[in-house]
Amino acid sequence: MKITRIRVQSSAGPYLVVAGAGAIGRGAQEITALGHFSSVHFVSSPKVWRAVGKIVQRGLRLSNRNGVHLFSDSESAKHLGSVEQIARSLSRAGADRKSLVLAVGGGVVGDVAGFVAASYLRGVALVQIPTTLVAQVDSSIGGKTGVNLPEGKNLVGAFYPPRLVVTDPDLLRSLPPREFRGGLAEVIKHAVIADALMFARLEKDMDKILRRDRDVLGSLVPRNVQIKARVVSRDERESFLGHEIGLTPAEDVSRIVSLVCRLGPLPPWPAVSLSTLVKAMHSDKKTRSGVLRFVLSPRLGQARTYDKVPVNAVERILHFTPRLIAAATERPGVLK
Numbered sequence: 321m322k323i324t325r326i327r328v329q330s331s332a333g334p335y336l337v338v339a340g341a342g343a344i345g346r347g348a349q350e351i352t353a354l355g356h357f358s359s360v361h362f363v364s365s366p367k368v369w370r371a372v373g374k375i376v377q378r379g380l381r382l383s384n385r386n387g388v389h390l391f392s393d394s395e396s397a398k399h400l401g402s403v404e405q406i407a408r409s410l411s412r413a414g415a416d417r418k419s420l421v422l423a424v425g426g427g428v429v430g431d432v433a434g435f436v437a438a439s440y441l442r443g444v445a446l447v448q449i450p451t452t453l454v455a456q457v458d459s460s461i462g463g464k465t466g467v468n469l470p471e472g473k474n475l476v477g478a479f480y481p482p483r484l485v486v487t488d489p490d491l492l493r494s495l496p497p498r499e500f501r502g503g504l505a506e507v508i509k510h511a512v513i514a515d516a517l518m519f520a521r522l523e524k525d526m527d528k529i530l531r532r533d534r535d536v537l538g539s540l541v542p543r544n545v546q547i548k549a550r551v552v553s554r555d556e557r558e559s560f561l562g563h564e565i566g567l568t569p570a571e572d573v574s575r576i577v578s579l580v581c582r583l584g585p586l587p588p589w590p591a592v593s594l595s596t597l598v599k600a601m602h603s604d605k606k607t608r609s610g611v612l613r614f615v616l617s618p619r620l621g622q623a624r625t626y627d628k629v630p631v632n633a634v635e636r637i638l639h640f641t642p643r644l645i646a647a648a649t650e651r652p653g654v655l656k
Protein backbone atom coordinates (compact mmCIF):
# COMPACT_ATOMS: atom_id res chain seq x y z
CA MET A 321 0.00 0.00 0.00
CA LYS A 322 1.10 3.54 -0.73
CA ILE A 323 2.51 5.50 2.23
CA THR A 324 2.26 9.29 1.91
CA ARG A 325 4.71 11.68 3.59
CA ILE A 326 3.04 15.00 4.39
CA ARG A 327 5.03 17.99 5.61
CA VAL A 328 3.52 20.27 8.24
CA GLN A 329 4.95 23.73 8.81
CA SER A 330 5.00 24.83 12.46
CA SER A 331 6.53 27.67 14.46
CA ALA A 332 9.00 25.13 15.87
CA GLY A 333 10.03 23.97 12.36
CA PRO A 334 8.61 21.44 9.90
CA TYR A 335 7.62 17.88 10.79
CA LEU A 336 6.31 14.91 8.83
CA VAL A 337 3.08 12.94 8.98
CA VAL A 338 3.73 9.49 7.53
CA ALA A 339 0.28 8.22 6.58
CA GLY A 340 -1.23 5.15 4.94
CA ALA A 341 -2.25 1.53 5.55
CA GLY A 342 0.80 -0.19 7.08
CA ALA A 343 2.56 3.10 7.97
CA ILE A 344 3.40 1.76 11.42
CA GLY A 345 5.89 -0.61 9.73
CA ARG A 346 7.79 2.47 8.53
CA GLY A 347 7.84 3.97 12.01
CA ALA A 348 11.19 2.51 13.14
CA GLN A 349 13.03 3.96 10.16
CA GLU A 350 11.32 7.36 10.54
CA ILE A 351 12.08 7.56 14.28
CA THR A 352 15.72 6.59 13.70
CA ALA A 353 15.95 9.47 11.22
CA LEU A 354 14.96 11.89 14.03
CA GLY A 355 18.26 11.23 15.85
CA HIS A 356 19.46 9.39 18.93
CA PHE A 357 17.29 9.15 22.06
CA SER A 358 18.50 8.07 25.51
CA SER A 359 15.24 6.17 26.15
CA VAL A 360 11.84 5.67 24.54
CA HIS A 361 8.55 5.87 26.50
CA PHE A 362 5.10 4.84 25.31
CA VAL A 363 2.23 6.83 26.81
CA SER A 364 -1.18 5.23 26.23
CA SER A 365 -4.32 3.98 27.99
CA PRO A 366 -5.01 0.42 29.17
CA LYS A 367 -7.82 0.09 26.59
CA VAL A 368 -5.79 1.37 23.63
CA TRP A 369 -2.68 -0.54 24.65
CA ARG A 370 -4.65 -3.80 24.84
CA ALA A 371 -6.08 -3.14 21.37
CA VAL A 372 -3.00 -1.97 19.47
CA GLY A 373 0.06 -2.13 21.78
CA LYS A 374 1.48 -5.29 20.20
CA ILE A 375 0.97 -4.06 16.61
CA VAL A 376 2.64 -0.75 17.45
CA GLN A 377 5.61 -2.33 19.25
CA ARG A 378 6.09 -4.86 16.45
CA GLY A 379 5.80 -2.15 13.79
CA LEU A 380 8.30 0.12 15.54
CA ARG A 381 10.54 -2.84 16.47
CA LEU A 382 10.50 -1.67 20.10
CA SER A 383 9.93 -4.02 23.02
CA ASN A 384 8.39 -3.80 26.47
CA ARG A 385 11.83 -2.96 27.80
CA ASN A 386 10.98 0.58 26.79
CA GLY A 387 8.80 2.31 29.35
CA VAL A 388 5.02 1.90 28.99
CA HIS A 389 3.06 4.50 30.96
CA LEU A 390 -0.69 3.94 31.01
CA PHE A 391 -3.46 6.24 32.24
CA SER A 392 -7.26 6.25 31.87
CA ASP A 393 -8.19 8.10 28.65
CA SER A 394 -11.81 8.92 29.50
CA GLU A 395 -12.64 12.59 28.92
CA SER A 396 -13.14 12.93 32.70
CA ALA A 397 -9.51 11.85 33.25
CA LYS A 398 -8.18 14.52 30.90
CA HIS A 399 -6.97 16.63 33.80
CA LEU A 400 -3.83 17.82 35.54
CA GLY A 401 -3.85 14.75 37.81
CA SER A 402 -3.12 12.55 34.77
CA VAL A 403 -0.31 14.90 33.70
CA GLU A 404 1.25 14.51 37.15
CA GLN A 405 0.74 10.73 37.11
CA ILE A 406 2.56 10.31 33.77
CA ALA A 407 5.32 12.83 34.59
CA ARG A 408 6.05 11.02 37.87
CA SER A 409 6.04 7.68 36.08
CA LEU A 410 8.50 9.06 33.49
CA SER A 411 10.71 10.37 36.28
CA ARG A 412 10.72 7.01 38.11
CA ALA A 413 11.64 5.31 34.81
CA GLY A 414 14.65 7.63 34.46
CA ALA A 415 13.42 9.68 31.48
CA ASP A 416 15.79 12.58 30.80
CA ARG A 417 15.96 15.52 28.37
CA LYS A 418 17.04 13.24 25.53
CA SER A 419 14.14 10.83 25.98
CA LEU A 420 11.36 10.33 23.44
CA VAL A 421 7.65 10.16 24.30
CA LEU A 422 5.44 8.15 21.92
CA ALA A 423 1.76 9.03 22.39
CA VAL A 424 -0.36 6.05 21.31
CA GLY A 425 -4.09 6.71 21.41
CA GLY A 426 -6.97 8.97 20.52
CA GLY A 427 -7.33 12.70 21.09
CA VAL A 428 -7.34 12.37 24.88
CA VAL A 429 -4.04 10.45 24.97
CA GLY A 430 -2.53 12.78 22.35
CA ASP A 431 -3.58 15.95 24.21
CA VAL A 432 -2.44 14.73 27.64
CA ALA A 433 0.78 13.02 26.52
CA GLY A 434 1.55 16.04 24.33
CA PHE A 435 1.21 18.37 27.31
CA VAL A 436 3.40 16.08 29.42
CA ALA A 437 6.05 16.10 26.65
CA ALA A 438 5.79 19.92 26.46
CA SER A 439 6.34 20.38 30.19
CA TYR A 440 8.42 17.43 31.44
CA LEU A 441 11.97 18.81 31.95
CA ARG A 442 10.68 21.85 29.96
CA GLY A 443 10.13 19.73 26.88
CA VAL A 444 11.11 16.31 25.51
CA ALA A 445 10.71 14.97 21.97
CA LEU A 446 7.21 13.78 21.03
CA VAL A 447 5.92 11.41 18.35
CA GLN A 448 2.17 11.04 17.88
CA ILE A 449 0.70 7.66 16.89
CA PRO A 450 -3.04 8.36 16.59
CA THR A 451 -5.44 5.42 16.99
CA THR A 452 -8.88 7.03 16.46
CA LEU A 453 -10.13 8.52 13.21
CA VAL A 454 -10.56 11.92 14.92
CA ALA A 455 -6.95 11.81 16.10
CA GLN A 456 -5.68 10.65 12.68
CA VAL A 457 -7.35 13.37 10.63
CA ASP A 458 -7.42 16.15 13.20
CA SER A 459 -6.02 16.23 16.73
CA SER A 460 -2.57 14.66 16.11
CA ILE A 461 -1.72 17.41 13.61
CA GLY A 462 -1.19 21.03 14.63
CA GLY A 463 0.51 20.75 18.01
CA LYS A 464 -2.38 21.69 20.29
CA THR A 465 -1.98 19.90 23.63
CA GLY A 466 -3.68 20.33 26.96
CA VAL A 467 -6.12 19.23 29.63
CA ASN A 468 -9.47 20.26 31.07
CA LEU A 469 -10.21 22.09 34.32
CA PRO A 470 -13.49 21.70 36.24
CA GLU A 471 -14.25 25.19 34.85
CA GLY A 472 -14.05 24.10 31.21
CA LYS A 473 -12.42 22.10 28.41
CA ASN A 474 -8.79 22.52 27.30
CA LEU A 475 -8.22 25.48 29.63
CA VAL A 476 -4.59 24.53 30.39
CA GLY A 477 -2.28 23.65 27.54
CA ALA A 478 0.53 24.51 25.17
CA PHE A 479 1.35 24.57 21.48
CA TYR A 480 3.86 21.77 21.21
CA PRO A 481 4.31 20.34 17.70
CA PRO A 482 5.39 16.68 17.52
CA ARG A 483 8.64 15.69 15.79
CA LEU A 484 6.72 13.12 13.73
CA VAL A 485 3.24 11.65 13.34
CA VAL A 486 2.75 8.03 12.24
CA THR A 487 -0.81 7.60 10.97
CA ASP A 488 -1.89 4.07 10.12
CA PRO A 489 -5.60 3.40 9.39
CA ASP A 490 -4.94 -0.31 10.17
CA LEU A 491 -4.91 0.77 13.84
CA LEU A 492 -8.59 1.74 13.50
CA ARG A 493 -9.82 -1.87 13.17
CA SER A 494 -10.54 -2.21 16.89
CA LEU A 495 -12.13 1.23 17.22
CA PRO A 496 -15.76 1.10 18.50
CA PRO A 497 -18.29 2.00 15.73
CA ARG A 498 -19.48 5.13 17.53
CA GLU A 499 -15.94 6.54 17.69
CA PHE A 500 -15.37 5.64 14.03
CA ARG A 501 -18.54 7.47 12.97
CA GLY A 502 -17.51 10.51 15.02
CA GLY A 503 -14.29 10.64 13.00
CA LEU A 504 -16.23 10.35 9.74
CA ALA A 505 -18.15 13.50 10.67
CA GLU A 506 -14.78 15.27 10.78
CA VAL A 507 -13.88 13.76 7.38
CA ILE A 508 -17.16 15.06 5.91
CA LYS A 509 -16.37 18.49 7.37
CA HIS A 510 -12.97 18.46 5.64
CA ALA A 511 -14.64 17.58 2.34
CA VAL A 512 -17.21 20.36 2.74
CA ILE A 513 -14.61 23.03 3.47
CA ALA A 514 -11.79 21.93 1.18
CA ASP A 515 -12.44 19.17 -1.34
CA ALA A 516 -15.63 18.81 -3.41
CA LEU A 517 -14.19 15.77 -5.24
CA MET A 518 -13.62 13.97 -1.94
CA PHE A 519 -17.21 14.79 -1.00
CA ALA A 520 -18.43 13.02 -4.15
CA ARG A 521 -16.13 10.06 -3.36
CA LEU A 522 -17.58 9.87 0.16
CA GLU A 523 -21.08 9.75 -1.31
CA LYS A 524 -20.01 6.90 -3.61
CA ASP A 525 -17.88 4.89 -1.15
CA MET A 526 -19.65 5.45 2.21
CA ASP A 527 -20.74 1.78 2.49
CA LYS A 528 -17.15 0.57 1.98
CA ILE A 529 -15.87 3.19 4.42
CA LEU A 530 -18.35 2.07 7.07
CA ARG A 531 -17.04 -1.50 6.52
CA ARG A 532 -13.52 -0.03 7.06
CA ASP A 533 -12.30 -1.19 3.66
CA ARG A 534 -8.48 -1.09 3.82
CA ASP A 535 -7.94 0.32 0.31
CA VAL A 536 -10.47 3.11 0.72
CA LEU A 537 -9.26 4.14 4.20
CA GLY A 538 -5.67 3.84 2.98
CA SER A 539 -6.24 6.75 0.60
CA LEU A 540 -8.98 8.64 2.49
CA VAL A 541 -6.97 9.13 5.70
CA PRO A 542 -3.84 10.58 4.01
CA ARG A 543 -6.02 12.95 1.94
CA ASN A 544 -7.60 14.24 5.16
CA VAL A 545 -4.18 14.61 6.76
CA GLN A 546 -3.17 16.77 3.76
CA ILE A 547 -6.19 19.03 4.24
CA LYS A 548 -5.59 19.44 7.98
CA ALA A 549 -1.84 19.94 7.39
CA ARG A 550 -2.59 22.68 4.86
CA VAL A 551 -4.84 24.48 7.33
CA VAL A 552 -2.40 24.36 10.25
CA SER A 553 0.63 25.13 8.05
CA ARG A 554 -1.13 28.28 6.85
CA ASP A 555 -2.13 29.28 10.35
CA GLU A 556 -1.06 27.12 13.30
CA ARG A 557 -3.62 28.69 15.60
CA GLU A 558 -6.36 28.17 13.02
CA SER A 559 -7.67 31.73 13.08
CA PHE A 560 -8.99 32.13 9.52
CA LEU A 561 -9.34 35.53 7.87
CA GLY A 562 -12.05 36.71 5.46
CA HIS A 563 -15.21 38.70 5.79
CA GLU A 564 -17.45 37.92 2.87
CA ILE A 565 -21.00 36.80 3.26
CA GLY A 566 -22.33 34.00 1.09
CA LEU A 567 -24.96 31.31 1.16
CA THR A 568 -24.54 27.57 0.78
CA PRO A 569 -26.73 26.48 -2.17
CA ALA A 570 -29.77 24.44 -1.12
CA GLU A 571 -28.60 21.46 -3.20
CA ASP A 572 -25.26 21.38 -1.33
CA VAL A 573 -27.07 21.55 2.03
CA SER A 574 -29.24 18.63 1.04
CA ARG A 575 -26.18 16.55 -0.05
CA ILE A 576 -24.35 17.34 3.22
CA VAL A 577 -27.33 16.42 5.39
CA SER A 578 -27.92 13.17 3.46
CA LEU A 579 -24.26 12.13 3.75
CA VAL A 580 -24.10 12.88 7.49
CA CYS A 581 -27.30 10.88 7.99
CA ARG A 582 -25.65 7.81 6.41
CA LEU A 583 -23.28 7.68 9.42
CA GLY A 584 -26.15 6.37 11.53
CA PRO A 585 -28.27 7.86 14.30
CA LEU A 586 -27.27 11.40 15.21
CA PRO A 587 -26.88 12.47 18.81
CA PRO A 588 -30.06 14.01 20.20
CA TRP A 589 -30.46 17.76 19.81
CA PRO A 590 -29.68 19.37 23.18
CA ALA A 591 -32.76 20.16 25.27
CA VAL A 592 -31.73 23.77 25.88
CA SER A 593 -33.32 27.04 24.82
CA LEU A 594 -32.19 29.07 21.80
CA SER A 595 -30.99 31.91 24.04
CA THR A 596 -28.82 29.49 26.07
CA LEU A 597 -27.27 28.12 22.85
CA VAL A 598 -26.54 31.62 21.54
CA LYS A 599 -25.03 32.58 24.93
CA ALA A 600 -22.80 29.47 24.83
CA MET A 601 -21.65 30.47 21.31
CA HIS A 602 -20.55 33.84 22.69
CA SER A 603 -18.10 32.09 25.03
CA ASP A 604 -16.69 29.93 22.21
CA LYS A 605 -13.06 30.41 21.13
CA LYS A 606 -14.18 31.66 17.69
CA THR A 607 -15.87 34.74 19.22
CA ARG A 608 -13.84 37.96 18.91
CA SER A 609 -14.75 41.06 20.96
CA GLY A 610 -18.29 39.82 21.42
CA VAL A 611 -18.82 39.28 17.66
CA LEU A 612 -19.91 35.76 16.66
CA ARG A 613 -17.68 34.30 13.94
CA PHE A 614 -18.66 31.34 11.79
CA VAL A 615 -16.72 29.23 9.32
CA LEU A 616 -19.30 28.66 6.56
CA SER A 617 -19.18 26.97 3.21
CA PRO A 618 -20.39 29.16 0.33
CA ARG A 619 -20.20 26.04 -1.85
CA LEU A 620 -18.94 22.45 -1.44
CA GLY A 621 -15.14 22.36 -1.13
CA GLN A 622 -14.78 25.94 0.07
CA ALA A 623 -14.91 27.71 3.45
CA ARG A 624 -14.70 31.27 4.70
CA THR A 625 -15.01 33.04 8.02
CA TYR A 626 -18.02 35.28 8.48
CA ASP A 627 -18.43 37.70 11.35
CA LYS A 628 -21.44 39.65 10.18
CA VAL A 629 -24.07 36.95 10.60
CA PRO A 630 -27.10 38.53 12.30
CA VAL A 631 -28.12 36.86 15.56
CA ASN A 632 -31.70 36.40 14.34
CA ALA A 633 -30.36 34.41 11.34
CA VAL A 634 -28.42 32.18 13.77
CA GLU A 635 -31.55 31.69 15.86
CA ARG A 636 -33.56 30.77 12.74
CA ILE A 637 -30.95 28.19 11.77
CA LEU A 638 -30.85 26.72 15.29
CA HIS A 639 -34.63 26.54 15.21
CA PHE A 640 -34.85 24.76 11.84
CA THR A 641 -31.77 22.49 11.92
CA PRO A 642 -33.28 19.74 14.13
CA ARG A 643 -36.35 19.64 11.88
CA LEU A 644 -34.24 19.54 8.73
CA ILE A 645 -32.22 16.63 10.08
CA ALA A 646 -35.33 14.80 11.26
CA ALA A 647 -36.91 15.19 7.82
CA ALA A 648 -33.75 14.01 6.06
CA THR A 649 -33.46 10.89 8.22
CA GLU A 650 -37.20 10.22 7.82
CA ARG A 651 -37.39 9.85 11.55
CA PRO A 652 -39.52 12.85 12.32
CA GLY A 653 -39.93 13.52 15.98
CA VAL A 654 -36.60 11.93 16.98
CA LEU A 655 -34.92 15.30 17.09
CA LYS A 656 -37.23 17.80 18.71
Ligand SMILES: NC(=O)c1ccc[n+]([C@@H]2O[C@H](COP(=O)([O-])OP(=O)(O)OC[C@H]3O[C@@H](n4cnc5c(N)ncnc54)[C@H](O)[C@@H]3O)[C@@H](O)[C@H]2O)c1
Nearest residue numbers: 367368371426427428429451452454455459464491494495
Ligand atom coordinates in the same frame (compact mmCIF):
# COMPACT_ATOMS: atom_id res chain seq x y z
N1 LIG B 1 -5.52 18.79 20.02
C1 LIG B 1 -6.43 19.02 19.12
O1 LIG B 1 -6.21 19.74 18.13
C2 LIG B 1 -7.77 18.35 19.24
C3 LIG B 1 -8.67 18.35 18.14
C4 LIG B 1 -9.87 17.65 18.28
C5 LIG B 1 -10.17 16.98 19.45
N2 LIG B 1 -9.27 17.02 20.49
C6 LIG B 1 -9.57 16.31 21.75
O2 LIG B 1 -9.63 14.93 21.46
C7 LIG B 1 -10.45 14.29 22.42
C8 LIG B 1 -11.35 13.30 21.72
O3 LIG B 1 -10.52 12.39 21.06
P1 LIG B 1 -11.03 11.16 20.21
O4 LIG B 1 -12.28 11.50 19.50
O5 LIG B 1 -9.87 10.70 19.42
O6 LIG B 1 -11.46 10.07 21.28
P2 LIG B 1 -10.81 9.53 22.62
O7 LIG B 1 -9.37 9.78 22.74
O8 LIG B 1 -11.70 10.03 23.72
O9 LIG B 1 -11.02 7.95 22.45
C9 LIG B 1 -12.34 7.43 22.35
C10 LIG B 1 -12.39 6.01 22.89
O10 LIG B 1 -11.80 5.12 21.95
C11 LIG B 1 -10.84 4.27 22.61
N3 LIG B 1 -9.84 3.95 21.58
C12 LIG B 1 -8.96 4.79 21.01
N4 LIG B 1 -8.30 4.16 20.02
C13 LIG B 1 -8.76 2.91 20.00
C14 LIG B 1 -8.47 1.77 19.18
N5 LIG B 1 -7.62 1.83 18.14
N6 LIG B 1 -9.14 0.62 19.42
C15 LIG B 1 -10.06 0.55 20.44
N7 LIG B 1 -10.39 1.59 21.22
C16 LIG B 1 -9.74 2.75 21.00
C17 LIG B 1 -10.37 5.09 23.78
O11 LIG B 1 -9.84 4.27 24.79
C18 LIG B 1 -11.64 5.81 24.20
O12 LIG B 1 -12.41 4.97 25.02
C19 LIG B 1 -11.19 15.38 23.17
O13 LIG B 1 -10.64 15.52 24.46
C20 LIG B 1 -10.91 16.64 22.34
O14 LIG B 1 -10.83 17.80 23.15
C21 LIG B 1 -8.09 17.67 20.39
